[in-house]
Amino acid sequence: MATRERRLAEFDGNGEPPPDLPVQVLCEDHSGTYQLPFACRFIDGEWKNNESGGTVEATVVGWRLPAPGVRTRP
Structure with missing residues (x-):
């Protein structure tokens, strides 16, 4: 599935993010x-x-880091 592969490529976080870092999943x-x-x-x-x-x-x-300017409320 091209769509699945494309989306996975956009969420390129490796391993686990630090627990104090809000991310998009x-x-x-x-x-x-x-x-x-x-x-x-x-x-x-x-x-x-x-x-x-x-x-x-x-x-x-x-997972990936939020785009610049995207709010991640506490």
Whole structure:
């Protein structure tokens, strides 16, 4: 799937981001890939919603730093 490969290439974070760094994440399910509409943090082996602190209940397949000027609320 060209679309999946293109999206994965856009989310090029390697390894795990530092836990104090909110990032954009790419998720995947049976319907395809999608970006979550909120920033996330990787804390103690789990992806967390940066705003609510709730655990992300999706399969994260990639991450990237937010684009310059994109707000990532605490």
